[in-house]
Amino acid sequence: MVMSQTKAAFGQAEPADYESAVSARNISKNYGAVEALRDLSLEFPRGQLTSLLGPSGCGKTTLLKIIAGLLQPSAGEVEVNGHTVTGPGPDRAFVFQDFALLPWATVMRNVAFGLEMRGVAKSEREGIAAKYIAEVGLSGFEHSYPHELSGGMRQRVGLARALSVDAQVLLMDEPFSAVDEQTRRKFQEDLLALVQHENKTFIFVTHSIEEAVYVSDQIAILLPRPSRVSEIIRPSSFRSKGVDNIRRDPEYLDIVDQIWASLRSYVE
Amino acid sequence: MIVFGYRLPGMSSLIVWGLLWELVGRLKLTFFVPPLSEVVATLYTVIGTAAFQKALAETAYAFLAGVGFAIIIGIPVGILMGKNRLLDELLLPWVNVFLSAPLTALVPVLMVLFGFGMKAIIITTTLFGIWIIILNSRAGVKQINRSLVEMAHSFGASPVDAFFKIYFWAALPEILGGVRIGIIRAVKGVIIGQLLISIVGFGALFELYSANFLMGHFWAVLIVLFALAFTISEFLAYLERRVSYYAAKR
Numbered sequence: 001m002v003m004s005q006t007k008a009a010f011g012q013a014e015p016a017d018y019e020s021a022v023s024a025r026n027i028s029k030n031y032g033a034v035e036a037l038r039d040l041s042l043e044f045p046r047g048q049l050t051s052l053l054g055p056s057g058c059g060k061t062t063l064l065k066i067i068a069g070l071l072q073p074s075a076g077e078v079e080v081n082g083h084t085v086t087g088p089g090p091d092r093a094f095v096f097q098d099f100a101l102l103p104w105a106t107v108m109r110n111v112a113f114g115l116e117m118r119g120v121a122k123s124e125r126e127g128i129a130a131k132y133i134a135e136v137g138l139s140g141f142e143h144s145y146p147h148e149l150s151g152g153m154r155q156r157v158g159l160a161r162a163l164s165v166d167a168q169v170l171l172m173d174e175p176f177s178a179v180d181e182q183t184r185r186k187f188q189e190d191l192l193a194l195v196q197h198e199n200k201t202f203i204f205v206t207h208s209i210e211e212a213v214y215v216s217d218q219i220a221i222l223l224p225r226p227s228r229v230s231e232i233i234r235p236s237s238f239r240s241k242g243v244d245n246i247r248r249d250p251e252y253l254d255i256v257d258q259i260w261a262s263l264r265s266y267v268e
Numbered sequence: 269m270i271v272f273g274y275r276l277p278g279m280s281s282l283i284v285w286g287l288l289w290e291l292v293g294r295l296k297l298t299f300f301v302p303p304l305s306e307v308v309a310t311l312y313t314v315i316g317t318a319a320f321q322k323a324l325a326e327t328a329y330a331f332l333a334g335v336g337f338a339i340i341i342g343i344p345v346g347i348l349m350g351k352n353r354l355l356d357e358l359l360l361p362w363v364n365v366f367l368s369a370p371l372t373a374l375v376p377v378l379m380v381l382f383g384f385g386m387k388a389i390i391i392t393t394t395l396f397g398i399w400i401i402i403l404n405s406r407a408g409v410k411q412i413n414r415s416l417v418e419m420a421h422s423f424g425a426s427p428v429d430a431f432f433k434i435y436f437w438a439a440l441p442e443i444l445g446g447v448r449i450g451i452i453r454a455v456k457g458v459i460i461g462q463l464l465i466s467i468v469g470f471g472a473l474f475e476l477y478s479a480n481f482l483m484g485h486f487w488a489v490l491i492v493l494f495a496l497a498f499t500i501s502e503f504l505a506y507l508e509r510r511v512s513y514y515a516a517k518r
């Protein structure tokens with residue numbers, strides 16, 4: 001039954017005019033006896049934001065890390081721009097749930113860290129970092145340390161670091177879950193603008209149904225272990241209506257309800 | 269300490285103990301304890317003597333060399349043990365054994381192996397200090413935030429980059445804690461080594477003083493050594509506090 005539902009969802013969600021930036025093909029992942037992912041396949045359209053949504057422990061982080069090249073799948077493969085992933089690469093950048101900032105380094109050095117690892121000269125990388133620090137709204141904090149910043153500001157640093165390496169694919173693991181509700185809403189709006197203006201592919205993990213529907217071009221619903229994609233949803237009409245109107249759009253509300261209906265039985 | 273509503277500067281209680289010492293000395297209860305004033309007077313004359321300065325220089329040399337080896341070898345070994353399971357299982361039992369072993373008992377063996385001189389003293393000093401430095405560096409790496417390591421990996425950091433730019437800094441508060449305790453142990457090592465080998469540095473000096481019943485000299489040198497050890501330890505504690513601000517926030 002789940003199978004037929006899966007097929008139906010796939011059929012409806014695969015228009016021919018989307019080119020995939022990232023393809024996950026038949027991915028399985030076992031942690032010892034724990035089967036986290038089984039035969040999961042999913043396409044991520046270029047220039048769009050795809051959310052991974054599902055109950056806790058269903059393997060969202062695992063899938064994201066496999067795409068990042070931080071974990072090896074037990075079976076299957078990931079392709080990014082036609083190249084099979086064997087490890088981390090300059091075409092992907094990761095935004096961490098717990099920010100993963102160097103506590104001993106300034107905002108400037110943290111943002112420039114990705115470029116530093118790529119061997120970019122100091123003056124050049126600081127120039128690039130300064131640009132992205134300004135872009136995420138942290139001008140004036142270049143010489144602050146992470147412990148002097150609020151949670152929201154720290155995640156902006158994490159975001160600026162990921163943006164500054166100019167990777168085509170941004171992988172975000174619950175990037176907003178550790179910030180407060182108001183900052184989170186601001187981040188969601190900023191993220192929409194980012195998706196629109198940067199020609200990058202975003203893969204976004206979240207626990208929040210509302211957040212997923214609000215920011216995504218495509219939502220992939222994962223079911224519990226061993227998990228696979230059970231449904232793909234592509235909101236169509238409200239994306240163009242402006243950030244202020246999305247939350248009261250009927251389609252937005254319908255999709256939120258529909259997702260909750262399919263997930264509620266998996267939440268204890 | 270607060271007395272009669274006045275806040276006294278730190279360690280003013282030492283004055284009381286100093287007075288007590290003076291009193292016991294004046295009462296001439298034992299030749300072993302001359303009055304503090306006499307010891308202090310001796311201190312000034314002793315510090316000027318060539319024998320003392322030679323002993324101090326030799327001790328400083330042995331101490332710095334011993335501590336230097338302990339740090340240069342101990343930190344990387346500890347970090348590598350924290351990173352590498354195999355190395356850890358290979359070395360950890362030995363580190364723990366040596367950490368708790370009565371190392372003083374090893375000094376005679378070292379004398380046989382490395383001769384009655386500077387070399388044996390330096391090795392003794394290193395042996396006293398190195399184990400806790402290894403253990404603390406290892407502990408510092410063990411508690412490192414995994415996502416920092418993943419972050420560096422995801423941005424393409426080489427193993428060398430990860431070592432110097434992530435592991436070392438993330439473990440720095442623990443490493444410095446280990447270095448501080450290691451250095452305090454090394455102070456013991458360098459003195460014990462000299463006492464047992466007793467032909468160089470303060471070992472020779474103590475030998476000379478006690479053979480001639482120069483108790484004032486003996487205490488004077490002891491005060492100098494205690495003060496030096498205490499100053500070193502306080503200075504390291506100060507350095508440690510300067511980096512520990514981020515220890516809680518990793």
Ligand SMILES: Nc1ncnc2c1ncn2[C@@H]1O[C@H](COP(=O)(O)OP(=O)(O)OP(=O)(O)O)[C@@H](O)[C@H]1O
Binds near residue numbers: 031034036057225
């Ligand atoms: N290193 C590991 N060793 C063993 N099992 C693991 C490991 N990492 C994850 N798992 C298991 O794999 C499953 C998927 O984990 P994962 O972290 O990918 O879930 P998630 O969907 O990101 O969950 P959450 O929403 O809570 O973050 C979980 O059941 C977890 O217990």
Ligand SMILES: [Mg+2]
Binds near residue numbers: 060061062173
């Ligand atoms: Mg997760």
